[in-house]
Amino acid sequence: MSATASKPEIRQWGSHATPVFSTRYPSEGVLNRELRKFILDQESQGERYRNPDYIPSNQVGIFESSFDLFKDLNRAIQELKGFFLHGILHAVMETNGYSADEAGRLRVMTDAWYHVTRFGGYISSHIHSNATWSAVYMVDPGVHPDDRPAGGVLNFKDPRVTANMYLDPGNQQWRPPYHLGSVNYEMKPGDLLVFPSFIQHEVTPYFGEAPRITVAANCSFRWQDS
Numbered sequence: 299m300s301a302t303a304s305k306p307e308i309r310q311w312g313s314h315a316t317p318v319f320s321t322r323y324p325s326e327g328v329l330n331r332e333l334r335k336f337i338l339d340q341e342s343q344g345e346r347y348r349n350p351d352y353i354p355s356n357q358v359g360i361f362e363s364s365f366d367l368f369k370d371l372n373r374a375i376q377e378l379k380g381f382f383l384h385g386i387l388h389a390v391m392e393t394n395g396y397s398a399d400e401a402g403r404l405r406v407m408t409d410a411w412y413h414v415t416r417f418g419g420y421i422s423s424h425i426h427s428n429a430t431w432s433a434v435y436m437v438d439p440g441v442h443p444d445d446r447p448a449g450g451v452l453n454f455k456d457p458r459v460t461a462n463m464y465l466d467p468g469n470q471q472w473r474p475p476y477h478l479g480s481v482n483y484e485m486k487p488g489d490l491l492v493f494p495s496f497i498q499h500e501v502t503p504y505f506g507e508a509p510r511i512t513v514a515a516n517c518s519f520r521w522q523d524s
């Protein structure tokens with residue numbers, strides 16, 4: 299092309315981008331105090347509320363509840379369930395282009411549970427199988443010692459497994475949303491993160507003395523009339 303020829307327009311578009319949504323429960327203090335009390339009370343009862351199928355090699359130093367948390371009629375749990383569904387349905391409508399009427403025809407199957415992470419606890423890399431959307435809510439991030447700033451952090455792996463096979467100045471400073479490699483989310487109390495269930499993620503080892511408390515959910519969907 300000669301230097302004097304007009305240059306054709308170049309369009310940027312995202313191929314295989316990964317949608318992640320975040321929101322925050324407004325004035326989360328009262329809700330989180332109720333959730334914290336409810337969860338720690340159950341944890342104190344030992345095996346009664348623990349998920350009997352948890353994988354010890356996958357989780358260390360974590361109390362994982364059974365997956366029927368949202369069936370409990372506790373006020374705070376039901377309030378939180380509504381907040382989860384609000385965030386997850388937004389993600390579904392936004393990414394699929396569904397109208398409110400279409401979204402209203404969806405039947406949503408939800409598993410929900412909580413984690414209480416104690417000193418030294420972590421979850422190694424995993425996905426949430428048999429679901430399309432997952433979400434995690436931060437009840438209490440615990441305490442983060444100054445010498446362990448990256449502890450207890452939710453870390454998402456790059457789902458494009460070969461994306462960082464070769465790094466040089468041509469790609470090593472990709473700006474958001476085109477990250478390469480893993481991404482840390484430092485969640486604050488009241489934060490809800492909604493993400494596709496296929497994203498591999500982990501929680502890095504937590505070294506606070508106070509418990510770190512999160513609630514998580516998996517959702518799958520059917521049309522009500524199918």
Ligand SMILES: [Fe+2]
Binds near residue numbers: 424425426499
């Ligand atoms: Fe997870």
